[in-house]
Amino acid sequence: MSEQERRKPIHILLVEDDPDAIRTIWNMLHEKSRYDFQVDAVTRLPEALNRVASLPVDAVLLDLLLATHQDEMDAVAAINRANPQAAVVVLTTLEDEQAGLEALERGADDYLLKDEIGTRSLIRSLHYAVERKRYEAALSTSEAKYRALADLSPDAIVVSVDGKYAYANPAAVEMVGADSERQIIGQTLFEMTKSEAEAAQATLRHNGASRKQHPHTREVLWRTLDGSSINLEIISTPINWQGHEGELVLGRDITERKELDVTRAALLEQEQIARKEAERAVAVQRLFLGMVSHELRTPLASIKGFSSSMLATDVTFSLEEIKEFASIIDEEADRLTALINQLMDMVQVQAGVLRMEPRATTVREIVDSVIPQMMTLAEQHHLKVALPDDLPDIFADSLRIGQVLVNLVGNAAKFSPPNSVIRLSAQACDNAVKFQVKDAGSGIPETERDDVFDVFYQGATRGGRKPGSGLGLAICKGLVEGHGGHIWIETNDGPGTTIAFTLPLEPIITI
Ligand code: ADP
Helix, strand or coil: HHHHHHHHHHHEEEEEECHHHHHHHHHHHHHHCCHHHHHECCCCCHHHHHHHHEEEEEEEEEHHCCCCHHHHHHHHHHHHHHCCEEEEEEEEEECCCHHHHHHCCCCCEEEHHHHHHCCCHHHHHHHHHHHHHHHHHHHHHHHHHHHHHHCCCCCCEEEEECCCCECHHHHHHHHHHHHHHHHHHEEHHHHCCHHHHHHHHHHHHHHHCCCCCCCCCEEEEEEECCCCCCEEEEEEEEEEEEEEEEEECCCCEHHHHHHHHHHHHHHHHHHHHHHHHHHHHHHHHHHHHHHHHHHHHHHHHHHHHHHHHHHHHCCHHHHHHHHHHHHHHHHHHHHHHHHHHHHHHHHHHCCCCCCCCCEEECEEEEHHHHHHHHHHCCCCCCCEECCCCCCCCEECCHHHHHHHHHHHHHHHHCCCCCCCCCEEEECCCEEEEEEEEECCCCCHHHHHHHHHHHCCCCCCCCCCCCCCCCCHHHHHHHHHCCCCCEEEEEECEEEEEEEEEECCCCCCCCC
């Protein structure tokens, strides 16, 4: 008791109907006491209850003989109800000591035997009762404070002892999906958690065993009672819980944060894809400009050069020479036309507006229609065509698929030595027809196999630079995929290249 509290008067309400006893007690409390007792006396219980409820009373001295036996006990409870802060010391007699003991059980703070009462024992008893009451009040205030904090906390607060819930605050109860704390107390955390959380709990107990003092933070998937799971970030630390080694686990629901992370990651990925596409578009544009200036200018320059020569007035050319010039101009004009056609096709494929006219047809019909062109391209090679008789009919734009075959055979001729064999074959497979164009040339290295179908991609020079635009395979890919098929480089056993593509028997034309 502090000095200041010691000087504060202690209010005593004496409930006693015997005037002698009142006087005796009054004298005792004012005689040689260092404390300032203020004593009020009432003779009846209802009056006492009124006083304790309305006036400051630190302790009630209650004569148990005031009421009938039944009421004696109710009297203690009634005083406690009327003023829970007031201590109650009951006065009883030696013959009825049992009543004093029972009063303690009903909430009295102490009892005194009237026959043996002395100044010292009276003062000590009152002090003890008042102090105890104050301590209890302070304790319950601080307990209430912490309980309120735990009750209001939006984060889960859990205490586990031996892997079982020993305490769970309302947030934890709600997160687990239980109706009340009682529903989960004593249940093992394992039943509530997924393997990650189980592992986390195992670590918790391990940490507890080794008495590591540092709180441990990690993310776990916590299974709720209905079987769904929530992402929790938990901080755990060993504690002593009512004499047992346990773990204090603070858990925060980070499901929303996780979802945001996922959305953010998806957005980031989309942004990266968009940026890559934009970079690629810029690169393609640059290549395009480079190509236009080089590939288109070269034939134009020779057309311009030879036509200017023919028109020159200061030189006379023989008929032979003029014919040769004219044939060069003719070839270069063809080259230019082919290039411009390729560019037009590519732009349309990329914009998704290339017109296709599919109809029911046969592989043989398509191949036959382009045999002359392929023979011209492969005039220095042995072109071998193998088409089984039982190939199913297909539904395709013959002109476009013919264009693909011409392109592949042209590449085969371009990248393989003269006199070597170029094989064009087709076969039925899985609701599709598979075409193959195989040559015995330089081959395409493994590392370039995905790139060769890119716009303007031209492979590393093997055996001298070949004329080309880097558009042929990109257009082939666009046309085949536009029919719902696939095109790829096959792995060859021997040297050379095999390019294969499939056309579904009933293609969905997507261009
Ligand atoms: P290009 O006009 O350059 O031939 P393509 O798109 O047709 O453009 O081909 C792209 C690249 O693929 C070529 O530059 C070449 O490196 C490689 N390629 C295509 N076909 C073959 C083949 N049959 N043999 C070896 N390399 C090939």
